[in-house]
Amino acid sequence: MNLKHVAGENRGEVVLYALSTCGWCRKTKDLLNSLGVEYSYIDVDSLDSEEKVSVKEEIRRWNPACSFPTIVVNNETCIKGYAAERIKEVLGG
Numbered sequence: 001m002n003l004k005h006v007a008g009e010n011r012g013e014v015v016l017y018a019l020s021t022c023g024w025c026r027k028t029k030d031l032l033n034s035l036g037v038e039y040s041y042i043d044v045d046s047l048d049s050e051e052k053v054s055v056k057e058e059i060r061r062w063n064p065a066c067s068f069p070t071i072v073v074n075n076e077t078c079i080k081g082y083a084a085e086r087i088k089e090v091l092g093g
């Protein structure tokens with residue numbers, strides 16, 4: 001899985017599964033950037049077919065609906081959708 005890294009303050013391991021064409025995913029990236037959080041993300045729709053299947057299986061472990069955006073924090077907490085208050089709560093924003 002080829003994650004893109006965004007530099008910022010380390011508040012744990014933050015992984016964002018997104019779609020490049022999704023407005024809510026874009027808002028989530030903007031929120032993480034405004035909070036100054038270090039995170040990694042992957043735009044699932046930009047992957048080849050084989051990789052896409054593998055990444056979607058990973059997402060379903062956390063979010064059975066496989067909806068976007070999905071954020072996984074420290075391999076413990078999953079935030080589904082654009083949930084600004086929940087994101088701020090979990091990441092201390």
